[in-house]
Amino acid sequence: MTISIEEMRERLEAIEALPTLPIVVQQIQKLIANGNATMSQIATVVARDQATSARVIRLINSAFYGVRSRVTSIQQAIIMLGLNTVKNLVTGIAVVRAFEQNNQPSLFDREKFWLHTFGCAMGAKALAVRIRRGEPEDFFLAGLLHDLGILILDQYFHREFVEVLQACVARRIPYIEAERAVLGITHCEAGEFLARRWKMPEVLIDTIRLHHAPLSGNGDNAADRTVIAAVHVSNVTANNAGIHMGIRSGEQGYFPGALRSLEITVDEVQEEFDTVRKEVGNLMREWGI
Numbered sequence: 001m002t003i004s005i006e007e008m009r010e011r012l013e014a015i016e017a018l019p020t021l022p023i024v025v026q027q028i029q030k031l032i033a034n035g036n037a038t039m040s041q042i043a044t045v046v047a048r049d050q051a052t053s054a055r056v057i058r059l060i061n062s063a064f065y066g067v068r069s070r071v072t073s074i075q076q077a078i079i080m081l082g083l084n085t086v087k088n089l090v091t092g093i094a095v096v097r098a099f100e101q102n103n104q105p106s107l108f109d110r111e112k113f114w115l116h117t118f119g120c121a122m123g124a125k126a127l128a129v130r131i132r133r134g135e136p137e138d139f140f141l142a143g144l145l146h147d148l149g150i151l152i153l154d155q156y157f158h159r160e161f162v163e164v165l166q167a168c169v170a171r172r173i174p175y176i177e178a179e180r181a182v183l184g185i186t187h188c189e190a191g192e193f194l195a196r197r198w199k200m201p202e203v204l205i206d207t208i209r210l211h212h213a214p215l216s217g218n219g220d221n222a223a224d225r226t227v228i229a230a231v232h233v234s235n236v237t238a239n240n241a242g243i244h245m246g247i248r249s250g251e252q253g254y255f256p257g258a259l260r261s262l263e264i265t266v267d268e269v270q271e272e273f274d275t276v277r278k279e280v281g282n283l284m285r286e287w288g289i
Contacts, residue, residue, distance in 0.1 A: 002184030003160070012193055015156055019098040021198040024049040025091050029199065032087065042083060043075035046090055055093050055288070056086060062286040064279075088141040095144070096287060099151045107165050108154050112246040114289045117147055119243035119280045123234030124227075126272040131262055133226060142207040143231050145200075149191025149208065150245070157183070157190075168247050175247050176212055188212060207231050215257050229261045237273050243280060 003011075012018060027045045031037035047053050053074050060071045060081060071077045078086050096114075121143030128136035153161040160183055168178035179186040191208040203224040210216065214225070214232040236252045238244065259266065 002182070003157075005185055005189050008157075008185050008190060009193055012152070012156065012190075018156070018194070018197075022049070022052070022094045022097070024052055025094045026199075028087055028090060032083075039078050039083065040075065042086075043073070043078055046074045046086065051097075052090055052093055056089050059089060059093075059286055060086075062283075064283055064286060084135055085137045088137045092141050092144050093287075095148065096289070099155070100289070107162055109246045110154075111289070112244070113147070113150065114284060115280060116238055116243050116245045117144055118284050118287070118289070119238040119241075119276055120144075120146060120231065120234045122276045122280055122283060123238055123273055124230045126276065127230045127234060127262065127264065127269065128227075130268060130272055131226075131230075131264055133223075133230075138203070139227055139230050142204055142227050143234055145191075145195070145204055146207055146211045146231050146235060147187060147191070147245075148194060149187030149189065152190040152194055153179075153183075153187055165247060174252070175245075186212075203227050211235055212255070214255055215261065216255075226262065229258050232258050233262065233264075233269060237269055238276070241273050241277055243277065 024046060028042060031042055031045065046056065056074065056077060057071055059065070060067060060077050065081065067080055071080060074086065121140045124143035125136045125140040128139040133139070153164070164175070164178045164182045167173070167182050168175050171178065171181075173181070176186050176188075188209050188211070192205055195205045195208050206224060207228045210228050211231050212235075214228040232255055236254055239252050259269070
Protein backbone atom coordinates (compact mmCIF):
# COMPACT_ATOMS: atom_id res chain seq x y z
CA MET A 1 0.00 0.00 0.00
CA THR A 2 1.30 3.45 -0.87
CA ILE A 3 0.07 6.86 0.23
CA SER A 4 0.34 10.00 -1.89
CA ILE A 5 1.39 13.27 -0.30
CA GLU A 6 -2.10 14.60 -1.00
CA GLU A 7 -3.73 11.63 0.77
CA MET A 8 -1.39 12.02 3.72
CA ARG A 9 -2.31 15.69 4.03
CA GLU A 10 -6.02 14.88 3.81
CA ARG A 11 -5.70 12.22 6.52
CA LEU A 12 -3.67 14.50 8.78
CA GLU A 13 -6.13 17.38 8.30
CA ALA A 14 -8.93 15.02 9.37
CA ILE A 15 -7.20 14.04 12.64
CA GLU A 16 -8.90 16.01 15.41
CA ALA A 17 -6.28 15.02 17.98
CA LEU A 18 -3.31 16.23 15.92
CA PRO A 19 -1.12 18.24 18.33
CA THR A 20 -1.30 22.00 18.15
CA LEU A 21 1.63 24.21 18.98
CA PRO A 22 1.19 25.37 22.59
CA ILE A 23 -0.10 28.90 23.15
CA VAL A 24 3.18 30.00 24.74
CA VAL A 25 5.10 29.30 21.51
CA GLN A 26 2.42 30.92 19.34
CA GLN A 27 2.51 34.06 21.49
CA ILE A 28 6.30 34.26 21.40
CA GLN A 29 6.27 33.89 17.61
CA LYS A 30 3.75 36.75 17.31
CA LEU A 31 5.72 39.00 19.65
CA ILE A 32 8.98 38.41 17.80
CA ALA A 33 7.30 38.87 14.40
CA ASN A 34 5.93 42.19 15.64
CA GLY A 35 9.47 43.48 16.00
CA ASN A 36 8.71 45.80 18.92
CA ALA A 37 8.42 43.22 21.69
CA THR A 38 10.40 43.88 24.85
CA MET A 39 12.36 41.30 26.81
CA SER A 40 9.95 41.83 29.70
CA GLN A 41 6.89 41.05 27.53
CA ILE A 42 8.40 37.79 26.27
CA ALA A 43 9.52 36.78 29.76
CA THR A 44 5.98 37.37 31.03
CA VAL A 45 4.48 35.16 28.30
CA VAL A 46 6.85 32.28 29.08
CA ALA A 47 6.41 32.64 32.86
CA ARG A 48 2.63 32.25 32.51
CA ASP A 49 3.16 28.65 31.37
CA GLN A 50 4.52 27.34 34.64
CA ALA A 51 5.39 23.84 33.38
CA THR A 52 7.37 25.20 30.44
CA SER A 53 9.11 27.96 32.38
CA ALA A 54 10.13 25.48 35.09
CA ARG A 55 11.71 23.21 32.47
CA VAL A 56 13.50 26.12 30.82
CA ILE A 57 15.02 27.25 34.12
CA ARG A 58 16.01 23.68 35.02
CA LEU A 59 17.70 23.16 31.67
CA ILE A 60 19.54 26.48 31.77
CA ASN A 61 20.91 25.55 35.19
CA SER A 62 22.09 22.17 33.88
CA ALA A 63 25.70 21.32 33.06
CA PHE A 64 24.87 21.55 29.34
CA TYR A 65 24.65 25.35 29.49
CA GLY A 66 27.32 25.84 32.14
CA VAL A 67 26.03 29.14 33.55
CA ARG A 68 28.16 30.44 36.41
CA SER A 69 25.40 31.70 38.69
CA ARG A 70 22.02 30.08 39.26
CA VAL A 71 19.18 31.32 37.06
CA THR A 72 15.90 31.76 38.92
CA SER A 73 13.63 33.54 36.41
CA ILE A 74 12.88 33.63 32.69
CA GLN A 75 13.88 37.29 32.47
CA GLN A 76 17.26 36.46 34.04
CA ALA A 77 17.61 33.55 31.59
CA ILE A 78 17.02 35.89 28.63
CA ILE A 79 19.58 38.37 29.98
CA MET A 80 22.23 35.70 30.50
CA LEU A 81 21.72 33.49 27.43
CA GLY A 82 19.77 35.68 25.04
CA LEU A 83 16.24 35.68 23.68
CA ASN A 84 17.04 33.27 20.85
CA THR A 85 18.29 30.55 23.21
CA VAL A 86 15.23 30.86 25.45
CA LYS A 87 12.86 30.95 22.46
CA ASN A 88 14.44 27.79 21.03
CA LEU A 89 14.29 26.03 24.38
CA VAL A 90 10.61 26.87 24.78
CA THR A 91 9.88 25.57 21.26
CA GLY A 92 11.87 22.37 21.80
CA ILE A 93 10.20 21.70 25.14
CA ALA A 94 6.76 22.27 23.60
CA VAL A 95 7.39 19.74 20.82
CA VAL A 96 8.82 17.13 23.19
CA ARG A 97 5.82 17.55 25.50
CA ALA A 98 3.41 17.18 22.56
CA PHE A 99 4.77 13.71 21.78
CA GLU A 100 6.25 12.39 25.02
CA GLN A 101 3.14 10.35 25.91
CA ASN A 102 2.27 7.38 23.72
CA ASN A 103 0.33 4.57 25.35
CA GLN A 104 -0.15 2.29 22.35
CA PRO A 105 2.09 -0.80 22.15
CA SER A 106 4.62 -0.54 19.34
CA LEU A 107 7.66 -2.14 17.77
CA PHE A 108 9.08 1.36 17.80
CA ASP A 109 11.37 2.19 20.72
CA ARG A 110 10.71 5.85 21.55
CA GLU A 111 13.53 5.98 24.09
CA LYS A 112 16.00 5.10 21.35
CA PHE A 113 14.28 7.59 19.07
CA TRP A 114 14.82 10.39 21.59
CA LEU A 115 18.40 9.25 22.17
CA HIS A 116 19.06 9.66 18.44
CA THR A 117 17.19 12.97 18.31
CA PHE A 118 19.13 14.51 21.18
CA GLY A 119 22.38 13.08 19.82
CA CYS A 120 21.69 14.75 16.48
CA ALA A 121 20.77 18.04 18.19
CA MET A 122 23.93 18.02 20.33
CA GLY A 123 26.05 17.13 17.32
CA ALA A 124 24.57 19.87 15.14
CA LYS A 125 25.20 22.47 17.86
CA ALA A 126 28.77 21.21 18.35
CA LEU A 127 29.41 21.44 14.60
CA ALA A 128 28.05 25.00 14.56
CA VAL A 129 30.49 25.97 17.30
CA ARG A 130 33.32 24.14 15.55
CA ILE A 131 32.79 25.99 12.27
CA ARG A 132 32.16 29.26 14.12
CA ARG A 133 28.59 29.89 13.06
CA GLY A 134 26.40 32.29 15.03
CA GLU A 135 23.39 31.13 17.06
CA PRO A 136 24.36 27.47 17.63
CA GLU A 137 21.05 27.02 19.46
CA ASP A 138 19.33 27.29 16.06
CA PHE A 139 21.32 24.22 14.99
CA PHE A 140 20.34 22.40 18.21
CA LEU A 141 16.62 23.03 17.67
CA ALA A 142 16.81 22.01 14.01
CA GLY A 143 18.49 18.76 15.07
CA LEU A 144 15.88 18.20 17.75
CA LEU A 145 13.01 18.53 15.26
CA HIS A 146 14.52 16.89 12.17
CA ASP A 147 12.71 13.54 12.63
CA LEU A 148 9.38 15.00 13.75
CA GLY A 149 7.70 13.11 10.90
CA ILE A 150 8.61 9.73 12.40
CA LEU A 151 6.49 10.56 15.44
CA ILE A 152 3.63 11.56 13.12
CA LEU A 153 3.83 8.24 11.28
CA ASP A 154 4.02 6.21 14.50
CA GLN A 155 1.15 8.02 16.16
CA TYR A 156 -1.27 8.59 13.29
CA PHE A 157 -0.32 6.07 10.58
CA HIS A 158 0.60 3.33 13.02
CA ARG A 159 -0.40 0.26 11.00
CA GLU A 160 1.51 1.44 7.95
CA PHE A 161 4.42 2.52 10.15
CA VAL A 162 4.73 -1.00 11.58
CA GLU A 163 4.85 -2.33 8.01
CA VAL A 164 7.73 0.07 7.32
CA LEU A 165 9.68 -1.21 10.34
CA GLN A 166 9.04 -4.80 9.32
CA ALA A 167 10.12 -4.12 5.72
CA CYS A 168 13.28 -2.41 6.92
CA VAL A 169 14.31 -5.51 8.88
CA ALA A 170 13.05 -8.16 6.46
CA ARG A 171 14.47 -6.57 3.32
CA ARG A 172 17.58 -5.17 5.03
CA ILE A 173 17.06 -1.77 3.46
CA PRO A 174 17.57 1.69 4.99
CA TYR A 175 14.61 3.03 6.93
CA ILE A 176 13.84 5.85 4.49
CA GLU A 177 13.86 3.41 1.57
CA ALA A 178 11.38 1.23 3.46
CA GLU A 179 9.14 4.28 3.89
CA ARG A 180 9.16 4.93 0.16
CA ALA A 181 8.54 1.25 -0.66
CA VAL A 182 5.66 0.78 1.78
CA LEU A 183 4.12 4.24 2.06
CA GLY A 184 5.16 6.13 -1.04
CA ILE A 185 6.06 9.08 1.23
CA THR A 186 8.69 9.60 3.92
CA HIS A 187 8.84 11.06 7.39
CA CYS A 188 10.34 14.17 5.77
CA GLU A 189 7.03 15.04 4.08
CA ALA A 190 5.00 14.14 7.18
CA GLY A 191 7.18 16.31 9.40
CA GLU A 192 7.13 19.19 6.92
CA PHE A 193 3.32 19.11 6.95
CA LEU A 194 3.11 19.54 10.72
CA ALA A 195 5.90 22.12 10.86
CA ARG A 196 4.06 24.24 8.26
CA ARG A 197 0.80 23.83 10.14
CA TRP A 198 2.60 25.06 13.26
CA LYS A 199 4.01 28.03 11.28
CA MET A 200 7.56 27.11 12.20
CA PRO A 201 10.43 29.20 10.75
CA GLU A 202 11.34 28.22 7.19
CA VAL A 203 14.81 27.01 8.22
CA LEU A 204 13.21 24.37 10.47
CA ILE A 205 10.73 23.35 7.77
CA ASP A 206 13.55 23.07 5.22
CA THR A 207 15.69 21.03 7.63
CA ILE A 208 12.86 18.57 8.28
CA ARG A 209 12.23 18.26 4.54
CA LEU A 210 15.85 18.08 3.36
CA HIS A 211 17.95 16.54 6.14
CA HIS A 212 18.58 13.39 4.09
CA ALA A 213 19.58 15.37 0.98
CA PRO A 214 20.74 18.78 2.21
CA LEU A 215 22.07 20.16 -1.07
CA SER A 216 19.23 18.93 -3.28
CA GLY A 217 17.00 21.92 -2.50
CA ASN A 218 17.55 25.50 -1.45
CA GLY A 219 17.06 26.98 1.97
CA ASP A 220 16.15 30.65 2.18
CA ASN A 221 19.80 31.69 2.36
CA ALA A 222 23.32 30.40 2.91
CA ALA A 223 22.89 30.39 6.70
CA ASP A 224 19.82 28.17 6.38
CA ARG A 225 21.65 25.78 4.06
CA THR A 226 24.44 25.53 6.64
CA VAL A 227 21.93 24.50 9.31
CA ILE A 228 20.46 21.83 7.02
CA ALA A 229 23.89 20.46 6.12
CA ALA A 230 25.00 20.39 9.77
CA VAL A 231 21.89 18.49 10.82
CA HIS A 232 22.40 16.03 7.96
CA VAL A 233 26.04 15.40 8.91
CA SER A 234 25.08 15.06 12.57
CA ASN A 235 22.22 12.70 11.73
CA VAL A 236 24.44 10.38 9.67
CA THR A 237 27.26 10.48 12.22
CA ALA A 238 24.90 9.74 15.12
CA ASN A 239 23.45 6.73 13.29
CA ASN A 240 26.89 5.38 12.42
CA ALA A 241 28.06 5.93 16.01
CA GLY A 242 25.25 3.71 17.34
CA ILE A 243 23.07 6.63 18.45
CA HIS A 244 20.11 5.54 16.35
CA MET A 245 16.45 4.73 16.81
CA GLY A 246 17.01 0.98 16.85
CA ILE A 247 16.42 0.33 13.15
CA ARG A 248 19.40 0.57 10.84
CA SER A 249 20.94 -1.34 7.97
CA GLY A 250 24.64 -0.83 7.50
CA GLU A 251 26.87 2.21 7.41
CA GLN A 252 25.39 5.43 6.06
CA GLY A 253 27.27 7.91 3.92
CA TYR A 254 27.19 11.70 3.86
CA PHE A 255 25.35 13.40 1.02
CA PRO A 256 27.91 14.42 -1.63
CA GLY A 257 29.34 17.83 -0.84
CA ALA A 258 27.81 18.10 2.66
CA LEU A 259 31.13 18.09 4.53
CA ARG A 260 32.71 20.40 1.98
CA SER A 261 29.84 22.89 2.33
CA LEU A 262 30.55 23.06 6.06
CA GLU A 263 34.31 23.27 5.51
CA ILE A 264 34.85 20.46 8.00
CA THR A 265 36.61 17.10 7.85
CA VAL A 266 35.43 13.64 8.88
CA ASP A 267 38.05 13.60 11.66
CA GLU A 268 36.74 16.90 13.05
CA VAL A 269 33.17 15.59 13.02
CA GLN A 270 34.25 12.41 14.81
CA GLU A 271 36.05 14.49 17.44
CA GLU A 272 32.83 16.31 18.29
CA PHE A 273 30.90 13.05 18.47
CA ASP A 274 33.29 11.59 21.02
CA THR A 275 31.71 14.10 23.43
CA VAL A 276 28.18 13.57 22.11
CA ARG A 277 28.39 9.83 22.82
CA LYS A 278 29.42 10.48 26.41
CA GLU A 279 26.93 13.24 27.19
CA VAL A 280 23.73 12.53 25.25
CA GLY A 281 22.24 10.30 27.97
CA ASN A 282 22.77 13.02 30.59
CA LEU A 283 21.11 15.60 28.35
CA MET A 284 18.05 13.38 27.88
CA ARG A 285 17.70 13.06 31.64
CA GLU A 286 17.96 16.86 32.01
CA TRP A 287 15.06 17.16 29.56
CA GLY A 288 13.05 14.62 31.55
CA ILE A 289 13.00 11.93 28.86
